[in-house]
Amino acid sequence: MDMMNRFGIEERRRKRSMLVLSILGALIIITFIISMNTGYIRLSPLDVIKTLFGMGTDKQELILFDFRLPRIVISVLIGAGLAVSGCVLQGVSRNALADPGLLGINAGAGLAVILFVCFYPTTSTVPVFLLPLLALLGAGLTALLIYGLAHKKNEGVSPTSLILTGIAVAAGINAAMIVLTLTLSPEQYQFVATWIAGSIWGTTWKFVLALLPWIIVLLPYVIWKANLMNVLNLSEHTAAGLGAPIEAGRRKLMFAAVALAGSCVAVSGGIGFVGLIGPHLARTLVGPKHQQLLPASAMVGSLLVIVADTISRSMSSASIPTGVVVAVIGAPYFLYLLARAKN
Amino acid sequence: MSSTTNHNRADQAMEAEIEELPPLRSRPIAASLILMFGTVALVFGIALSVSFGAVHMSLSTVWSAVFAFNPDITHHQIIQEIRLPRVLASALVGAAFAVAGALMQGITRNPMADSGILGLNAGAALVLALCFALVPGLSYNMILLLCFIGASIGAVIVFGISAVSRGGFTPVRLVLAGSAVSSLLYALSEGIALHFKIGQDLAFWFAGGVANVKWEQLKTITPWVIVAILAAIVISRSITLLSLGEEIAINLGQRTQLIRVIAVVIIVILAGSSVSVVGAVSFVGLIVPHITRYLVGVDYRWIIPCSAILGGLLVVLADLGARMINPPYEFPIGALIAMLGVPFFLYLARNERRGL
Numbered sequence: 001m002d003m004m005n006r007f008g009i010e011e012r013r014r015k016r017s018m019l020v021l022s023i024l025g026a027l028i029i030i031t032f033i034i035s036m037n038t039g040y041i042r043l044s045p046l047d048v049i050k051t052l053f054g055m056g057t058d059k060q061e062l063i064l065f066d067f068r069l070p071r072i073v074i075s076v077l078i079g080a081g082l083a084v085s086g087c088v089l090q091g092v093s094r095n096a097l098a099d100p101g102l103l104g105i106n107a108g109a110g111l112a113v114i115l116f117v118c119f120y121p122t123t124s125t126v127p128v129f130l131l132p133l134l135a136l137l138g139a140g141l142t143a144l145l146i147y148g149l150a151h152k153k154n155e156g157v158s159p160t161s162l163i164l165t166g167i168a169v170a171a172g173i174n175a176a177m178i179v180l181t182l183t184l185s186p187e188q189y190q191f192v193a194t195w196i197a198g199s200i201w202g203t204t205w206k207f208v209l210a211l212l213p214w215i216i217v218l219l220p221y222v223i224w225k226a227n228l229m230n231v232l233n234l235s236e237h238t239a240a241g242l243g244a245p246i247e248a249g250r251r252k253l254m255f256a257a258v259a260l261a262g263s264c265v266a267v268s269g270g271i272g273f274v275g276l277i278g279p280h281l282a283r284t285l286v287g288p289k290h291q292q293l294l295p296a297s298a299m300v301g302s303l304l305v306i307v308a309d310t311i312s313r314s315m316s317s318a319s320i321p322t323g324v325v326v327a328v329i330g331a332p333y334f335l336y337l338l339a340r341a342k343n
Numbered sequence: 344m345s346s347t348t349n350h351n352r353a354d355q356a357m358e359a360e361i362e363e364l365p366p367l368r369s370r371p372i373a374a375s376l377i378l379m380f381g382t383v384a385l386v387f388g389i390a391l392s393v394s395f396g397a398v399h400m401s402l403s404t405v406w407s408a409v410f411a412f413n414p415d416i417t418h419h420q421i422i423q424e425i426r427l428p429r430v431l432a433s434a435l436v437g438a439a440f441a442v443a444g445a446l447m448q449g450i451t452r453n454p455m456a457d458s459g460i461l462g463l464n465a466g467a468a469l470v471l472a473l474c475f476a477l478v479p480g481l482s483y484n485m486i487l488l489l490c491f492i493g494a495s496i497g498a499v500i501v502f503g504i505s506a507v508s509r510g511g512f513t514p515v516r517l518v519l520a521g522s523a524v525s526s527l528l529y530a531l532s533e534g535i536a537l538h539f540k541i542g543q544d545l546a547f548w549f550a551g552g553v554a555n556v557k558w559e560q561l562k563t564i565t566p567w568v569i570v571a572i573l574a575a576i577v578i579s580r581s582i583t584l585l586s587l588g589e590e591i592a593i594n595l596g597q598r599t600q601l602i603r604v605i606a607v608v609i610i611v612i613l614a615g616s617s618v619s620v621v622g623a624v625s626f627v628g629l630i631v632p633h634i635t636r637y638l639v640g641v642d643y644r645w646i647i648p649c650s651a652i653l654g655g656l657l658v659v660l661a662d663l664g665a666r667m668i669n670p671p672y673e674f675p676i677g678a679l680i681a682m683l684g685v686p687f688f689l690y691l692a693r694n695e696r697r698g699l
Binding site: 095197273321340 | 527
């Protein structure tokens with residue numbers, strides 16, 4: 001009886017998540033199309049479709065293929081990457097507040113950018129790939145530092161020491177950033193602040209190509225490990241009792257999360273908030289099982305960033321970074337869900 | 344049938360959880376020593392900090408300026424009018440942040456929580472950004488008042504949302520609502536700052552400093568902070584029980600919701616007034632309770648008073664250091680506190696076996 005019942009619930013949940021995932025997918029596609037219409041120069045939906053099939057004017061082709069499309073594709077990719085990374089880190093650390101910032105990714109990338117601006121003062125002629133590369137390097141080194149400091153010889157890395165070490169290192173880096181900030185000229189500061197608030201920086205196909213492999217390899221890998229993540233969410237003893245290779249599994253998952261978030265932050269700047277609320281929103285939609293939660297997180301994250309980016313582009317002043325819009329539209333919805341949720 | 348298996352499973356899970364925890368310890372002797380020597384060190388630190396500055400003064404001058412004040416002596420005037428208020432303010436603010444952080448970690452059972460997570464810092468930052476952008480040139484007092492109002496509004500939003508939700512008020516909900524509201528308010532102030540190009544001024548203001556504190560502001564916040572710290576000590580026993588877990592606290596006859604509400608009010612008074620006076624140095628509220636817990640154990644009756652002393656000491660020393668590094672300029676005190684605190688905190692994180 002019990003088994004039957006549970007099977008029924010399981011079945012219903014799976015159906016529900018399929019429905020949720022399809023709706024999310026449809027929303028992403030719709031927003032994608034709307035997003036292609038919006039911008040400094042408006043293109044009507046008909047023009048967009050014409051241009052996509054190679055029947056537009058040269059100007060329309062230029063706008064669509066060289067400016068809008070890469071940027072939109074990048075929004076989709078970073079939304080998915082950051083949200084999945086946050087989902088993994090929340091699972092691994094068993095802390096609801098965890099996001100890619102937990103492993104110092106935003107802080108490390110931000111410090112790299114500030115250092116670069118300090119020592120390479122003319123921001124107008126930055127080689128395009130240098131800044132993302134440095135940001136990725138900073139993020140990776142910081143994560144490595146945190147992991148190394150939290151690691152103990154015979155016990156590995158416990159969630160608590162990981163969280164505490166992460167807080168400490170991020171705080172140290174932020175302090176260093178404040179000090180460096182004070183030495184910057186107002187123009188440099190404006191550049192750095194925009195970067196940190198999260199404005200999609202790389203908007204050409206080259207960046208899409210640079211980001212795509214990470215997402216293509218790591219997303220399926222993490223989803224493949226969904227079962228391990230379900231087990232890691234149980235208590236330490238239960239997980240070990242079920243035969244899960246806790247330490248090794250945790251290390252691999254964290255590595256994947258860092259690589260995902262690091263590569264995304266490198267192109268997008270500090271849009272960390274997606275990594276925090278994406279997984280929570282997804283959890284209210286499809287429940288806690290990672291088989292459904294991870295894909296749902298990815299889609300919620302994509303939707304959030306693409307909507308935010310569309311809004312930020314359609315506003316007359318281009319000075320509002322996408323990260324700010326993400327928080328402004330994401331937080332109220334998240335709060336609404338929080339107030340409605342029963343447990 | 345199914346309910347019994349569930350019960351068994353729950354029991355086993357509970358046992359496993361309990362086995363995971365190392366024994367809970369309280370160290371009253373260590374705590375008493377900290378209270379005694381900490382107070383002495385704090386008084387000495389205050390005196391030292393007052394004596395240091397553009398004009399160096401001996402400790403005996405400091406003594407006579409405080410206890411035998413003579414308005415005709417310039418040194419006495421400098422001490423009374425400029426140095427004493429700022430140094431006392433840093434002690435007070437440090438104590439307030441540390442106690443607020445200890446309460447916050449106790450009621451949420453989350454080692455990442457500090458008073459900033461109630462939306463206090465973000466609310467103050469948003470109001471500050473609005474002030475700088477729309478009505479530049481406000482008086483210092485006015486800015487402080489508005490910051491306090493902003494901080495309280497932030498906290499009221501966070502607390503309100505987690506309290507009106509259908510499932511009732513839980514720590515996880517408080518923490519999540521707090522980080523979402525904070526992100527929202529920070530994003531708004533970031534947007535304003537970028538739009539009006541005032542980011543750097545804001546960052547500097549908010550990085551913290553007690554340089555402009557005068558007796559007037561000190562007199563306004565001191566009674567509040569002292570009453571709030573005393574109230575925190577009064578409810579500290581209940582906080583200890585809450586920190587052991589919701590079920591345990593209820594079984595031991597605690598009115599958990601009431602305690603949380605009281606604790607939140609105390610936190611808003613402590614951290615709200617402190618944020619408006621010195622800016623966001625809430626890292627004090629994050630690390631000092633951890634350090635104190637490591638030293639005195641898990642009993643909040645000791646953690647709270649010891650946190651107050653150690654927090655005050657840390658900020659007084661940080662303020663002294665901030666003035667010594669590159670005179671006559673002042674180093675941002677928030678950054679200095681983080682730099683002092685981080686290595687120690689890292690050391691603790693390596694040795695801590697239990698998060699809270």
